[in-house]
Amino acid sequence: MSLSKQKPDLEDSINVTEAHGRLVREAAACSREKRLAANGSEPISLWVLAACGFVALIAGGILGGGGKLLAYGSTFRPGYVRDPAPGAAAQGAQPKEALAAYMAKGAKIYSAKCQGCHGPDAKGDGANFPSLAASKWVIGETERFAMIILNGLQGPISTGKSYGAGMASQGAGLSPEDLAGVMTYVRNNFGNSTGDVISAEMAKAAMGISDARTKKGQQATADELAADHLKALPGEALDPKMMVDPITLAPTAAPKP
Amino acid sequence: MSPVISTTTDQDALLRAGIDRSLRHPVMFFLTSGAAWLAVSIFLGVISSAKVHSPGFLSSCEWLTYGRVFPAHINALVYGWGMQAAFAVIIWLMARLSRKECTSVGTILVAGHVWNIGVGLGIVGILSGYGTGMPWMEFPGFAWPVLLVSYFAILIWSFIQFRVRPEGHVYISQWYILAAMIWFPWIFITANTLLYCMPGHPVMGAGINAWYKSALIFLFFTPVALGTAYYLAPKVTGRPVFSYSLAKLGFWSLAIIAPWAGMQKLVGAPIPFFLPYVGAAATALLFIPACAAGVNIIRTMLSCRETLEVSPALRFTMAGIAALIVLALAAVLLNLPGSTLPLTQFSLSGYGFDILALYGFFSLVMFGATYFIVPRVTRREWLSRRLIKMHFLFSVYGTIFVALVALFGGLQQGVGQEAWKEPWATAADSAFPYAVTITFAWSLILFSNIFFFIHLTLMWLRLGRRSSHPTLLVSAHGPNPYGEEGDIDNAGPGHATAH
Numbered sequence: 244m245s246l247s248k249q250k251p252d253l254e255d256s257i258n259v260t261e262a263h264g265r266l267v268r269e270a271a272a273c274s275r276e277k278r279l280a281a282n283g284s285e286p287i288s289l290w291v292l293a294a295c296g297f298v299a300l301i302a303g304g305i306l307g308g309g310g311k312l313l314a315y316g317s318t319f320r321p322g323y324v325r326d327p328a329p330g331a332a333a334q335g336a337q338p339k340e341a342l343a344a345y346m347a348k349g350a351k352i353y354s355a356k357c358q359g360c361h362g363p364d365a366k367g368d369g370a371n372f373p374s375l376a377a378s379k380w381v382i383g384e385t386e387r388f389a390m391i392i393l394n395g396l397q398g399p400i401s402t403g404k405s406y407g408a409g410m411a412s413q414g415a416g417l418s419p420e421d422l423a424g425v426m427t428y429v430r431n432n433f434g435n436s437t438g439d440v441i442s443a444e445m446a447k448a449a450m451g452i453s454d455a456r457t458k459k460g461q462q463a464t465a466d467e468l469a470a471d472h473l474k475a476l477p478g479e480a481l482d483p484k485m486m487v488d489p490i491t492l493a494p495t496a497a498p499k500p
Numbered sequence: 501m502s503p504v505i506s507t508t509t510d511q512d513a514l515l516r517a518g519i520d521r522s523l524r525h526p527v528m529f530f531l532t533s534g535a536a537w538l539a540v541s542i543f544l545g546v547i548s549s550a551k552v553h554s555p556g557f558l559s560s561c562e563w564l565t566y567g568r569v570f571p572a573h574i575n576a577l578v579y580g581w582g583m584q585a586a587f588a589v590i591i592w593l594m595a596r597l598s599r600k601e602c603t604s605v606g607t608i609l610v611a612g613h614v615w616n617i618g619v620g621l622g623i624v625g626i627l628s629g630y631g632t633g634m635p636w637m638e639f640p641g642f643a644w645p646v647l648l649v650s651y652f653a654i655l656i657w658s659f660i661q662f663r664v665r666p667e668g669h670v671y672i673s674q675w676y677i678l679a680a681m682i683w684f685p686w687i688f689i690t691a692n693t694l695l696y697c698m699p700g701h702p703v704m705g706a707g708i709n710a711w712y713k714s715a716l717i718f719l720f721f722t723p724v725a726l727g728t729a730y731y732l733a734p735k736v737t738g739r740p741v742f743s744y745s746l747a748k749l750g751f752w753s754l755a756i757i758a759p760w761a762g763m764q765k766l767v768g769a770p771i772p773f774f775l776p777y778v779g780a781a782a783t784a785l786l787f788i789p790a791c792a793a794g795v796n797i798i799r800t801m802l803s804c805r806e807t808l809e810v811s812p813a814l815r816f817t818m819a820g821i822a823a824l825i826v827l828a829l830a831a832v833l834l835n836l837p838g839s840t841l842p843l844t845q846f847s848l849s850g851y852g853f854d855i856l857a858l859y860g861f862f863s864l865v866m867f868g869a870t871y872f873i874v875p876r877v878t879r880r881e882w883l884s885r886r887l888i889k890m891h892f893l894f895s896v897y898g899t900i901f902v903a904l905v906a907l908f909g910g911l912q913q914g915v916g917q918e919a920w921k922e923p924w925a926t927a928a929d930s931a932f933p934y935a936v937t938i939t940f941a942w943s944l945i946l947f948s949n950i951f952f953f954i955h956l957t958l959m960w961l962r963l964g965r966r967s968s969h970p971t972l973l974v975s976a977h978g979p980n981p982y983g984e985e986g987d988i989d990n991a992g993p994g995h996a997t998a999h
Contacts, residue, residue, distance in 0.1 A: 263510055270513055270514065270516070270517030270520075270879065271879075271967070271968035272875045272876045272879065272881075272970070273513045273514075273516040273517040273520060273876055274509075274510070274513040274517075275968070275970070276513070276516065276735065276876075277735060277736070277737075277738035278512075278738075279671065279731075279734055279735055280734055280738065280739060280740035280741075281740055282672070282740055282741045282744040282747070283739075283740040283741050283742050283743055283744060283800075284743065284744055284745075285742050285743040285745075285746070285799075286743065286745065287743060287745055287746050287749060287792075288795070291746070291791060291792065291795055294787075294791055295787065295788045295791060295792070298784060298785065298787040298788060298791075298832055299785065299788070301784055301832060301836075302781040302782075302784040302785045303781070305777065305780050305781040305784060305835065305836065305837060306777055306778065306780075306781040308777070308837055308838060309773065309774060309777030309837070312773065312774035312777055312778070313772075313774055315772060
């Protein structure tokens with residue numbers, strides 16, 4: 244049935260065939276489109292409901308598995324974090340070699356207490372703050388070095404040079420481990436390499452000596468240091484290779500596994 | 501088909517043709533530049549995937565390191581291709597369904613260029629090392645206000661068209677598209693202001709970021725694709741949508757469930773711990789809207805099998821909806837906190853899920869819409885059946901390889917990661933074959949999408965076939981019910997065929 248044989252109910256002036264032909268040529272894709280039909284009214288199938296219900300059960304299980312969800316006391320379900328391996332909890336931190344462990348502790352003390360004046364490279368400024376690199380006050384006798392840290396230093400030193408107002412006491416708040424760490428750190432860093440580890444026992448002895456000074460509470464002077472403290476601290480330096488706990492610095496009984 | 505055509509249908513077709521003509525340049529601009537970004541994104545995806553199994557590949561080039569290429573790949577995919585394809589489809593569908601011509605072509609085109617410049621500068625920013633490190637929000641801080649403003653300038657006209665539409669029924673596609681247009685600014689503004697303007701605790705920031713990712717998929721890309729599929733299926737087959745009640749169930753369950761999903765990514769992290777569990781449960785529950793819409797659309801398409809076989813629009817839509825069903829199953833299977841969820845947290849699986857949603861589901865439906873819309877707005881038919889077929893096959897097989905291999909290979913990788921007494925390299929080794937497969941599959945997809953881009957550009961230049969016969973996926977040697985192919989300008993009276 245061709246279009247030209249149709250008799251559409253229209254006024255005669257419109258040539259339907261021609262108008263339609265133009266439309267088909269210019270908008271073929273649009274004119275061949277189907278209209279959107281009215282929506283179907285099939286009921287929701289039982290299978291869809293069953294599948295959705297099953298998933299809802301799973302989701303309920305997920306939610307229920309969380310335990311008391313609104314308990315703000317902890318941030319995850321008990322038992323979510325796995326148990327440590329057998330024996331791992333008792334081991335604590337992995338032991339380290341003594342030199343590395345003392346240096347690590349000393350680096351923290353240095354940056355808190357010393358770096359402000361002596362600088363991050365320990366070169367000082369030459370006028371108010373002396374350099375610690377290759378200084379005999381540092382790499383020389385350990386008791387003299389400990390007394391300077393614990394009590395400070397004022398006045399001219401043996402070369403006759405005075406560094407500003409001198410150094411203030413740094414002993415407040417230092418534990419023996421801290422003192423041992425920072426001494427080891429400075430003596431083995433910034434170009435210094437004495438290679439020995441000042442033990443916590445030696446540092447403890449230094450604190451005792453410092454408390455027993457006659458001019459307790461005052462800064463030390465070069466003369467006093469030369470007279471009373473020009474010697475090594477009592478006690479044995481640690482073997483740098485010995486394994487210690489990196490936090491307490493106590494020697495570990497068992498060697499590294 | 502009998503060519504009985506009344507004048508009202510003719511006038512109707514003229515109105516539709518007028519709407520299509522008014523939208524020619526905006527729609528083609530968004531589709532073509534989107535396809536270009538898609539090719540760029542997949543190219544970057546090939547590079548980043550190659551680095552997973554061959555870490556030395558291009559490692560001397562600073563701006564092609566994995567930490568830059570991978571975010572550039574995903575962001576180009578989301579904002580370059582995904583959002584622009586959505587713009588094209590939204591402005592066209594809303595104009596068609598509200599029966600209004602577009603009167604603000606200039607503004608839309610200017611805003612579209614601004615959007616592209618924003619995305620382009622953002623990608624350059626990521627590649628030169630200024631990425632923010634927040635997944636899917638890696639563009640440097642300047643980009644999001646630019647994108648937001650151009651978003652409004654592009655889509656405000658569709659709101660207006662909906663507002664001034666002729667009285668009557670609001671079609672299912674309009675529900676979805678209108679909802680997506682409103683939800684996008686909500687999630688985009690929420691996530692960006694919370695993360696850029698008033699940053700709180702960084703762990704919560706990571707949670708917001710994970711929610712944003714999930715919400716962008718399920719509150720923007722999903723409704724846009726479902727609205728499109730609800731349009732294409734009944735339109736091309738000419739059959740009614742299978743069930744109106746199922747459509748309502750699908751829409752409202754999506755609106756209620758999807759905003760809760762997303763935070764399961766942070767399970768085990770120090771955030772209030774109902775958040776990840778609610779997220780995991782909501783993601784699993786997303787099976788309900790996906791299943792309702794998927795069954796509805798598939799049943800509608802199956803009511804007219806002969807059309808389904810030959811129509812490129814329907815074939816792509818069918819494949820996309822099939823991917824949606826797989827996505828919904830994956831959403832259930834990957835979110836069981838006792839078993840699978842820890843395996844997916846730091847493995848390839850999350851990537852597989854994203855790609856299945858963005859490429860397997862959303863992009864395939866967008867391709868279907870492209871094959872339907874472009875001949876209408878350009879008034880030319882697609883040039884080559886073979887290019888369409890190749891695009892279809894490579895996309896479907898590529899998606900199967902990329903998404904499914906990443907999903908299940910990621911589970912293997914997760915198992916390797918959980919075996920924490922083994923060296924980490926063991927976990928990486930278990931992902932190796934999957935990573936090689938993904939690179940290969942991305943290369944196939946890249947190949948087909950470069951031709952898709954060329955095909956689209958030729959269509960925009962109106963170099964398509966001048967014919968009244970659609971380009972259908974019929975066999976080259978079989979009988980063609982619509983006459984000889986390449987029948988130029990044969991649209992004499994009485995040849996208007998329906999399809």
